[in-house]
Amino acid sequence: MNSTSRLSASAFTLFSVLWAAATLFHMASYDQWGHSRYLALAAGWVLLRPGSLLAVAVLGVLEIDKAIALSPFVPNHWLFTTFVNITILLAMLIVLMRRRRLDSASLFESFAPAVRVGVLLLYAFVVFHKLNADFFDPELSCGTMFYAAHLERLPFLPQGKATEMVSIYAAIGAEAAIPLLLAFRRTRVAGILVGSLFHVFLSINPIDRFYNFSSMLLAVFSLFAPATVVEKLQPEGRRFKWFARVVLAGIVAALTIQRWLPASTIDHIDPFFVLWNVYAAVVIVSFVAALLATRSAPVLADPGSVFAIREPLLLVLPLLVFVNGITPYAGLKTETAWAMFSNLRTEGGKTNHFLVPPGWQAFDFQRDVVRVTASSDRMLDLIARKGQLVPYFELRRRPNASVTYVRDGVEYSFARISDDPAFSGTIPPALRRLLLFRGIDPSHEQPCVH
Numbered sequence: 001m002n003s004t005s006r007l008s009a010s011a012f013t014l015f016s017v018l019w020a021a022a023t024l025f026h027m028a029s030y031d032q033w034g035h036s037r038y039l040a041l042a043a044g045w046v047l048l049r050p051g052s053l054l055a056v057a058v059l060g061v062l063e064i065d066k067a068i069a070l071s072p073f074v075p076n077h078w079l080f081t082t083f084v085n086i087t088i089l090l091a092m093l094i095v096l097m098r099r100r101r102l103d104s105a106s107l108f109e110s111f112a113p114a115v116r117v118g119v120l121l122l123y124a125f126v127v128f129h130k131l132n133a134d135f136f137d138p139e140l141s142c143g144t145m146f147y148a149a150h151l152e153r154l155p156f157l158p159q160g161k162a163t164e165m166v167s168i169y170a171a172i173g174a175e176a177a178i179p180l181l182l183a184f185r186r187t188r189v190a191g192i193l194v195g196s197l198f199h200v201f202l203s204i205n206p207i208d209r210f211y212n213f214s215s216m217l218l219a220v221f222s223l224f225a226p227a228t229v230v231e232k233l234q235p236e237g238r239r240f241k242w243f244a245r246v247v248l249a250g251i252v253a254a255l256t257i258q259r260w261l262p263a264s265t266i267d268h269i270d271p272f273f274v275l276w277n278v279y280a281a282v283v284i285v286s287f288v289a290a291l292l293a294t295r296s297a298p299v300l301a302d303p304g305s306v307f308a309i310r311e312p313l314l315l316v317l318p319l320l321v322f323v324n325g326i327t328p329y330a331g332l333k334t335e336t337a338w339a340m341f342s343n344l345r346t347e348g349g350k351t352n353h354f355l356v357p358p359g360w361q362a363f364d365f366q367r368d369v370v371r372v373t374a375s376s377d378r379m380l381d382l383i384a385r386k387g388q389l390v391p392y393f394e395l396r397r398r399p400n401a402s403v404t405y406v407r408d409g410v411e412y413s414f415a416r417i418s419d420d421p422a423f424s425g426t427i428p429p430a431l432r433r434l435l436l437f438r439g440i441d442p443s444h445e446q447p448c449v450h
Contacts, residue, residue, distance in 0.1 A: 005105035007227045012108035013051030013235035017244045018219035020046035020059060021279065024251045026078065026216070028272035029209035033255060038062055047248040050241055051104055057092060060085035072333070072436035076340050077213040079324065080122060084220070087111050087118075087317040094311050112223045113307050114314040116182075118321045119220050120307075123179035125325035125338040130172050132352040134343035134446040142341040142448035143168035149207045174198045182224050185306075189229075189291060192221050196287075200280045204273075211276040218283055224306070225287070232290035243282070250275045329353075331361030335436040335450075345446035347391065347437075352446055365435065368392045370405040371442065374413075377401035388439030395420075396427050 023043040027036055042059040049055050067074050067082040074082070091111035096102050134140045138161075147167035151157055178198065181191030199214040234240055254271035261269060309315055327337045328346045345351060347366045351358045361367070370392050372384040377398045383390050395403060399418035404411065407422075414420050427435075441447060 005103075007230055008105035008108045009051070009103070010233075010235045011112070011223070011225065011227075011230045012104040013240070014225070014230060014233060015108070015112075015219060015222050016046050016052070016056050017050045017235070017240070017247070018215075018222050018283070019056070020044075020244075021247050021251075022081070022212075022215040022219045023059065023063065024248075025272065025276055025279075026081075026212040028251070028254070029212035036066060039066060044248050044251075047244040050235065050244050053092070053102055053104060053107065057089065060089050064089075068433075071433045072336065074336055075212070076336055076338060077216045079336050080118070080321070081216055083118065083317050083320045084115055086320075087114050087314055090313055090316065091311070094313060110311060111314065113305070113309045114317040115220060116223055117307050117309065118317040119223075120179045120183060121318055121321040121325070122338060123175060125321075126340075126342070127172060127176045127179075128325075129328070129337075129339040129342040129344045129353075130175075131354045132342070132344050132446075133354070134345065134352050135172070136168060137343075137445075138164035138168065140343060140445055140447050141168050142343055143171040145448045146171065146202075146205055146207065146341070149205050150201075152206055153204055188224050189226060192224055192287070193284075195221055196280075196284050200277075200284070203276065203280070209270070209273065211273065211280075214280070215276065218280065226291075226294075228294040229287065229290045232294050233286065247279060250279070328366075329356045329360055331363035331366050333435045333437060334366065335438050340450050341448060343446050343448060345440065347440050348389065350444065352444075365391055365393050365437070368407075369440070370395070370407045372403060372405045373411070374404040375401055377403070383439040386439060387442060389442050390439045391437040392422070393427070393435065394437050396423065396425075397432065399423070399426060 020043040024040065027033060027040060027043075033040060039059075039062045042055065042062050045055040046052065046059055063078075063085050064082055067078055070078075088107070088111050091107055091114075092102060095106045095110055099106060135142065138144050141164075144164045144167050147157075147163065151159060157163075174194065175198075178191055178195040181187040181194060183191075196218060199210075199217050203209075203211040203214040251272075254275045257271040261271075309318075321338075324336070325338045327333045328339055328344060331346075334347065344353060346353065346356075346358065346361070348369045349358050349367050368391060369389040371387075371389050372380050372395075374384055375381045375398075380390075380395070380398065380401060380403060392407075395405070395417050399416065401417055402415050403417050403420075404413040406412075412420065417423060438449065
């Protein structure tokens with residue numbers, strides 16, 4: 001095995017461990033241990049056998065299966081995880097067909113460029129969605145809301161009116177800088193560090209357990225690591241294997257502690273949050289230490305461009321990321337479209353985006369919004385109690401529920417939604433799995449929601 005192949009194999013081992021750890025942190029954030037035990041076992045297998053192709057393949061299949069089972073109620077980071085897993089499995093098939101054998105070096109060199117491009121596109125949409133009037137309004141912006149929440153845990157941070165606009169521009173500025181830094185070789189290391197530190201900072205926000213998203217990003221950031229840093233980390237060595245085992249042991253210990261804690265304590269003490277901070281600190285410090293140790297070493301040439309997708313079939317990842325990102329502007333879904341906490345609003349024939357007019361919507365799903373006032377369905381009842389509007393599509397999802405709603409100023413009430421003369425039949429399975437719409441405020445302003 002030549003030096004390039006050896007380093008690619010090491011890079012795959014590094015990625016596989018961080019990828020498996022991200023799976024376990026995802027499960028911890030949603031407390032999915034009871035009904036996802038096989039997924040946890042697969043992630044544990046990868047941690048016990050870092051770089052095992054079979055273990056990574058099994059983990060990928062189970063993660064895709066989990067996403068399909070949950071769809072369309074899939075978090076953004078889990079949807080991106082699914083796209084990455086599809087890419088890895090496709091790359092496995094391609095390498096097997098091309099070479100008649102599968103090795104981690106060839107696999108890494110096949111799928112990594114597509115994932116890197118996908119990461120840049122993901123960030124591009126995260127930033128693009130925020131180019132709207134309400135994100136830049138301090139009274140409504142998710143930027144100011146997140147900063148205010150950070151002050152609960154970090155009260156020493158600057159406070160006051162002056163920090164509101166700073167927090168808005170700092171948030172979008174950091175998210176714009178990360179992909180730009182990652183895109184160029186000279187700034188790639190800075191991009192990894194800025195991205196890692198930004199998302200670790202984000203993960204301590206008390207609004208939600210964001211370590212699920214941040215742990216996934218730490219894994220994909222490893223795909224951008226310079227060859228000299230990967231070589232210094234020695235993912236094939238004994239020390240790294242012990243790191244993977246310690247991560248697994250930490251997960252088991254945190255789960256045990258969580259089960260022992262009284263229910264009233266869980267809201268105040270999340271053992272997985274503590275473990276995440278230790279894990280993230282170890283990963284970042286190890287990267288920095290390896291970087292400092294290789295500062296004077298020659299940078300090994302990349303085997304071609306790090307973004308060169310050699311197999312056309314693997315363009316599926318960038319394509320999926322792009323199509324998913326444009327769905328709000330096409331009149332399709334508004335949830336799981338990379339628009340999390342962006343203040344973006346495109347429903348009801350209006351939009352707050354600076355650049356994309358509502359006339360660009362090719363589909364009518366978002367235009368037909370109704371105000372639900374009562375329903376036997378739990379989700380519709382929650383929307384009713386919040387006084388929100390929702391696309392009629394979400395009523396069609398629940399044909400057997402009772403509903404009272406207002407459309408164009410006229411109130412309608414039905415014992416079953418399917419009794420509504422406007423009901424156009426059950427939703428085709430593909431659309432049911434792919435489209436999901438949120439409730440929206442009846443005012444034209446878009447407050448900060450997921």
